[in-house]
Amino acid sequence: MPIRLTLCTIVLTIAVTAHAKTPVATGTGGAVATISEQASQSAMTILNQGGNAIDAAVAAAATLSVTDPFSCGIGGGGFMVVYLAKEKRVITIDHRETAPAAYMPTVFTANGKELDFDTVVASGLSVGVPGTVRGWHEALQRYGTMSFGQVLAPAIKVAQGGFVVNDNFSRLVEENTAKFRQFPATAALYLRNGKAIKPGTLLRNPDLAQTYRMLGKGGVRAFYEGPIARAIVDAVNRPPVGTGASVRGGSMTLADLANYEARLRQPVRSSYRGYDLYGMGLPGSGGIAVAEALNILEGFDLGKLPRAQAEHLYLEASRLAFADRNAYLADPEYVEAPVAGLLSKEYAAKRRALIDQQKAAAAPVAAGDPYPFQSDASVPLRPSNARLQRESAHTTHLAVSDKQGNIVAYTFTIESWGGSGIVVPGHGFLLNNELTDFDFTGPHPNVVEGGKRPRSSMAPTIVLRDGKPAFTVGSPGGATIITTVLQTIVNHVDFGMPMDEAIAAPRLSQRNAAETDVEPGFAGSAQATALAGHGQRWSGKPEEIGAANAIVFNPDGTVTAVSETRRHGVGSALVQKKPH
Template sequence: MHTFHGGAVASESPEAAQAAIDIMNKGGNAVDAAVAAVAVQGVTRPFSGGIGGGGFINIYLAEENRHLILDHHTLTSAAFGPEAYVYPKTGEIYPMDVRISSGMATAVPGAPKGWEEAVEKYGNLTLAEVLQPAIEVAENGFTATPNLIREISENATRFRLFPETAKLYLDEDGNVPEVGTLIRNPDMAKTYRLVAEHGSKVFYEGEIAEAIIKTVTQPPVSENPDFAAIDEDWKEEYGVIAGNMTLEDLKNYETLTYKPLKTTYRGYDLYQTRSVSSGGITIGLALNILEQYDLKNMPRTKAMHYYIEAMRHAFADRTAYVGDPKHVATPEKGLGDKAYAVERRQLIKDNIASTAPVAPGDPWPFDEAIKAEENEQQATYKIAGTETPEKENKRPEQCTIHLTVSDKDGNVVSFTNTILFIGGNGMVVPGYGFLLNDMLLRVIPMNPPTHPDYPRPNMRPLSNMSPTIVLKDGKPVIALGSPGAETIVSTVLQTIVNYIDFDMSFPDAIATPRLTELNHEDGHTRYESLFEGQYQNPDGSDLIEELRKMGHQLLADPKKQGTGSVTAIEFFPDGKVLAVGEPIRRGGGTALVQHPTKESTQSHLAE
């Protein structure tokens, strides 16, 4: 945790945070620093994000008083459709573990074009200058942290399928390296140098593009792959599914720039992503529901009951309605209408938990968009094999990178980048050192063709990324975001509620144990096993037990790293800024500033 006057950064990686500070010391602004930091995290946190994925940049330009979202999310290929994951011999959908580690799971990456456009349009430096810190870290190496080694250990069997990945992240004997091992990635340094010299065009039309297509369409599998070690339902005959991405798909990729979604909450203005990212819409609806309750002045158990219910009802609508607006009608205005939130709130009982999953509402009467025609056709596909809790717990976690940056001129950047699951599709592009995303593994035809996330060509898949900037009276107050797939939404929401409604300090709002509600069919609200026994109300009572008395089904989430990992900045009226990283989750975060005040404390905990 650091307070300061000047530039600041909060990141999960100390190397990335230092890169952001170095870039600002060289005259770069918050945009330059953010791109530099995310490029470095592509080296030091390679299993969470990087150049092989995509994301969203939420930018506030202080001098212009301008807000914008630079959407460089991934995109399905022109040939992608409902048959992509159907095994021809049986007509069944491949098991999930087969889909994860496949060429078909990879969407067209948006990262390099997004980074380039951000720097060229809104930065002060050149892309080559901004990428230099990442080139140096990749070339010289970094020290493997306990968190990184944990991620390698949990994915080692999968990484052994692909020689290039095993060579980079396992030792010479194919075993998990030790904590403290120096990891160098000269091939990724080469990739960054090519992009620095030739721009993103080399990634989308040049030699890198050709290498990506070869990797996706002809997966580089080891000579004796042990598929059954990953999933007993992974039959030898399945092999590794090849993708259908083409050079034309890469060449045609475009970013999108638009105004963020604005939500007002108790005098604060939240600026967030809009469709196809579900984060802003879902958080906005949940806050509109919660605004109808006096959370601050009621018992904490009751307030958290309403939090769970608001999240549950908001997620029901998110799943039913949010998708790529170029392909489906999304009632964004209706979902954000406070009158609609009143309608949803009327379904919530004061002292009794609802039964999940709850049904979505009907936001169309509150919207100006044209409602899509109903389609009664149901999907007839089934997934091969069986899903079990044991498989779910063994499977790679969904993950992401988030970082937050501000500069001396008051510009603010909240930046989320992802390759989805830890390790993406598991394939390092031979000769270029970066992992490819597996953004499309869940885009399967298990819903009617009118469903927002039905498999379609040239579609941005549904996302949960929620880079957020909050203002009050026209001035930034906090900026934040998190990794964590679907849990990103509840992580950001609970941090905001902790800060605004419960009057927690910003570091406490981030560090407090979290509850996650996703409106899943199992009916469970999950709490962090990392904080078992620490869910206490202000009066000392056990929050978990009190919520159970109201009918909530609370289940410990087995993830060892906790839920989410907020990196954030708080802005004070006197011009000071507080950069905050996580104290524990995912090994702890890093908060650095250009000019620390005497009371500053280093927030990074050694991983």
């Protein structure tokens, strides 16, 4: 499709660029919310050039891979949820990483014991076959209007010209210095004299710019075949370490890359207080867990209860949903998970009856039995209680809409901060450590197997009301993604908070543990004291939870893009203005 760039759009682009970074914006055209100013600008550039939300989402994602490389990138994978306005339907694109074909369920054990988690993270053993580029290709080919070369152009400009490192970026490097030092290509990019790159430094990544040019010219095959594919396989199997360093290699082949496929899957659909929610299905556990928790909460009139009691019920519903999530959910191509039962309103009523409205349950609570609600004549095995698998909390989420009404909610990741720590030499991108999302030992639905996709908590969500878009929301944060999305929906729908307040509110993440994770400054607050009266307890290591992005579709026809007002260095929200 030809691109028409009018004088109006040129002026619009210049005007948008001149604006100071803001986490909330309202207007009448396309909208974008990301954690990066450059990424939001890239999406806006594509929208102003006539691209649609899908084109703009890929442009933003490609730029995030430059400016936020420790959260995401073409060395990882993700879930994209898309609302197609003309067809009034929601589709999802699963481009989650897969385990190499040679992997067996014992790959993360030695002498009958689990390998050390952190040692596995910083190794080729943890690297899944990357799916991001294949996902972008499927999105653009099926639903976009622009080519790879067009949508990658803004990211190439940022990678080649550079961007100024901020405090948050420098802090993340500092926290991962020991991991990055092991790999010369990584150290050369992000360390200076063995120390974290300082705030204020102009950081260029010409290798990534060149990789993007190769993709722009050769398309998806340029990544999964040829020089880039060989470089990935070499880096995974024989990690390029410095003198004295020793890390485990993986068993990835060129065939693993060439055979990788994205999956178009039906969304998880549920309802809550008159809203229709669409989320990502398996191997994503987020959409199912959020829906189950909301089904449980629907039996309580949260808006009329004292706030502490309503938040207590939110925590208990989350606890029950996580017990089921941990027990049953995994890659649907390998495991027959009882999804229909878990999404049943009748099953939710059974789980709801277990909640003491005044007192927290002793953790962990047992998984329920959704099979009678499946209308399934088979007699499947019932799982035993599983401990909460360790899951890294470092991902990114973006939201984009266009003037035609198309919407993209997109969460993608390389797992831990900096993934495996391995930058592919000569190509400028970090490889994931996504396979650490598998359970290291079994029996369990989520053990590693060749070709299998690890269970994910990513929960990009699009919400409709009366058949029309109402809002979209998503977040990074590992397993806390589920609770961040759930709590934001409760804040917005039940407590009537505007979306910016719903996102900014203190986050509480209960994942079927004795203690609830909270953020710095929460313990000792009036809110915490009130909840403690219900028997709720707080973790001893408060950390920032998530970095959400959302778009609200207002009744008057305007749209409001919303990002973080304080977390992760403050986000960036932009909305097009109508040309004069």
